[in-house]
Amino acid sequence: MVNKKQVLQWLQAFATEIEQNKEYLTELDAAIGDADHGINMDRGFKKVISQLTTVADQDIGSILKTVSMTLITSVGGASGPLYGTLFLRASTVATGKHELNAQELGELLQAGLDGVLQRGRAKLGDKTMVDVLSPAVVAFGQALAENMDTLAAMQQAVAAAKKGLQDTTPMLAKKGRASYLGERSVGHQDPGATSSYLMLKSLLETLEK
Ligand code: ADP
Ligand code: MG
Ligand code: MG
Secondary structure (H helix, E strand, O other): OEEHHHHHHHHHHHHHEEEEEEEEHHHHHHHHHOOOHHHHHHHHHHHHHHHHHHHHOOOOHHHHHHHHHHHHHHHHOOHHHHHHHHHHHHHHHHHOEEEHHHHHHHHHHHHHHHHHHHHHHHOOOOOOOHHHHHHHHHHHHHHHHHOOOHHHHHHHHHHHHHHHHHHOOOOOOOOOOHHHHHHHHHOOOHHEEEHHHHHHHHHHHHHOO
């Protein structure tokens, strides 16, 4: 079970994680993009945190929808609309809910991934955030099928996300700015995949508290 308080703690933890890794994400983006991923995400999530107090007493769906709208309006580039869509789709699964069971959390993660896939049209192996989100969603679903609880399933999801993140390094980018580099994109970890890993890791750490 994940309650509303934990959702708020997760968003705060992710914002802190982004702030602490701002330079790192920007360095990763300097290698295969335009050196702004850390800056984009940090600006967006600082705005998110400043908005959260206004919706903290509402349902999880409303909270996630506010996150989405804030990201769409304050984060430029590829990652703003993509994370915005992820949180928008996730919010629809949580409409009117103040807590989510393991099944519902699985549906929320799946909906977020589906939003990114539809919006960005990246496939697995294209060296994007999809390479972290997709294996994580699959692992979460498999864990539930094996009757694991939310925490155990999330541990499986983050382990799969970590592997997915490492797998982006040898990939040739097929989407986004990194794809302009062709072969020169090989040998660098994808910045968006890295922020997506941090997002899932902060959810796990929130649930472990
Ligand atoms: P920009 O590339 O516009 O400067 P960011 O640097 O904030 O935007 O984000 C770059 C990240 O966005 C990439 O590392 C990649 O993970 C992700 N990305 C780019 N295009 C796509 C896409 N079509 N689908 C999924 N993710 C994408
Ligand atoms: Mg960039
Ligand atoms: Mg940019």
